[in-house]
Amino acid sequence: MIEGAGPVAAFWGLSALTLLAAGGVVVSRNLFHAVLFLIVVFLGIAGFFLLLSADFLAMAQVIIYVGAIAVLILFAIVLTPRASRDNAETRMAPVALVAGVAVAGLLIPAILDAEWRTLSSAPALPVSDLGRELLGVWVLPFQLASVLLTAALVGAVVLVRSPREEREEIDEEERR
Amino acid sequence: MSFYDQWAAILIGTVVGFLLVFSALVGAKLLAPYARERAKGVSYECGMLPLGRNWTQVHVRYYLIAILFLLFDVETVFIFPWAVTFLGLPEFVLYQIIIFIVILGLGLVYAWRRGVLEWR
Numbered sequence: 001m002i003e004g005a006g007p008v009a010a011f012w013g014l015s016a017l018t019l020l021a022a023g024g025v026v027v028s029r030n031l032f033h034a035v036l037f038l039i040v041v042f043l044g045i046a047g048f049f050l051l052l053s054a055d056f057l058a059m060a061q062v063i064i065y066v067g068a069i070a071v072l073i074l075f076a077i078v079l080t081p082r083a084s085r086d087n088a089e090t091r092m093a094p095v096a097l098v099a100g101v102a103v104a105g106l107l108i109p110a111i112l113d114a115e116w117r118t119l120s121s122a123p124a125l126p127v128s129d130l131g132r133e134l135l136g137v138w139v140l141p142f143q144l145a146s147v148l149l150t151a152a153l154v155g156a157v158v159l160v161r162s163p164r165e166e167r168e169e170i171d172e173e174e175r176r
Numbered sequence: 177m178s179f180y181d182q183w184a185a186i187l188i189g190t191v192v193g194f195l196l197v198f199s200a201l202v203g204a205k206l207l208a209p210y211a212r213e214r215a216k217g218v219s220y221e222c223g224m225l226p227l228g229r230n231w232t233q234v235h236v237r238y239y240l241i242a243i244l245f246l247l248f249d250v251e252t253v254f255i256f257p258w259a260v261t262f263l264g265l266p267e268f269v270l271y272q273i274i275i276f277i278v279i280l281g282l283g284l285v286y287a288w289r290r291g292v293l294e295w296r
Contacts, residue, residue, distance in 0.1 A: 006183075050183070060253050068249045075242040078234045128264070131257030135269045145254060146276045149247045150283035156243040157287050160236055 010051055018044030035073050042066045056127045240292045244284070251280055 021044060024037035042065040049058035134142055219226045258265070258273055287293065 010183075050186075056257065059256060063249055063253050063256075068246045071242050071245055071249075075239055079236060079239060127257050128261035131259075131261045132265065134254075134257055135265065135272055139272055142254065143272070143276060143279070146251070146279040149250060150279055153243065153247050153280075153283035154286055156240055157290050157292055160240050161290055161292065 007051060010047070014044050014047040014051065018048075031077050032074075035070060035077065038073070039066055039070045042070065056130055059127075237292075240287065244287060244292070247280065247283070251277075 018041055021037045021040035025034045025041065028034045028037060042061065046058045046061040046066070049055075049061055215221075254276065255273065258269065262270070262273075
């Protein structure tokens with residue numbers, strides 16, 4: 001990271017934004033509002049990636065998390081029959097508290113204990129190099145990724161649109 | 177290039193974006209006529225009071241729309257590194273990308289043929 005007032009201010013600003021939004025996820029009563037707060041958290045994390053000059057990671061964070069994961073969570077809420085029970089208190093709260101404290105107890109000593117080596121000059125990994133490698137040496141896995149995505153799409157269509165349901169829809173149309 | 181040169185544009189964009197949304201909200205608050213009335217919360221004016229909760233479960237088939245979005249979203253991540261440098265790359269790379277997009281396009285055509293994209 002480059003020293004100076006700018007990055008430091010950006011770090012603290014992003015930290016405040018991310019933590020406030022994370023608090024909002026927990027506190028907000030409406031599940032939809034919680035998801036919107038979660039999107040702000042994702043954006044804050046993307047900001048941290050930018051601060052660490054990992055621009056491709058930041059871009060991927062915005063596209064995958066803010067775009068895809070948030071949409072998935074929203075659909076999960078919309079498709080859940082009992083989601084109208086909002087973000088209220090649950091009996092799982094003590095369990096969640098214990099789990100949270102346990103994770104914190106594991107992570108905080110590890111973070112404090114770790115030897116954080118800092119480089120005076122960060123090794124640059126421009127996105128352009130990544131593209132050259134991806135389409136040069138790793139072109140077969142790259143193409144396999146598209147096959148995988150298509151397989152996922154076909155699988156989702158087959159799962160959701162069973163032949164029975166399609167027949168029912170055709171019957172419905174014929175009755176009209 | 178210094179830190180400020182690198183990110184000044186993004187900083188300005190962020191600030192202007194916040195200002196735009198904020199000014200729109202404040203402007204609407206100041207300019208729009210507003211009446212505080214309990215009846216405004218009713219779903220249908222002069223109609224029956226709706227029963228039950230304002231929550232209906234959405235049909236599972238709309239999940240496919242989300243999946244479709246997701247796949248092409250992930251595709252963007254793969255295409256992005258190429259899009260940044262495609263001028264400096266050899267010609268066969270262009271065909272690689274076209275193959276990549278065509279394979280995913282086949283999936284879209286399949287979904288289309290199965291009637292996933294129809295809204296009913």
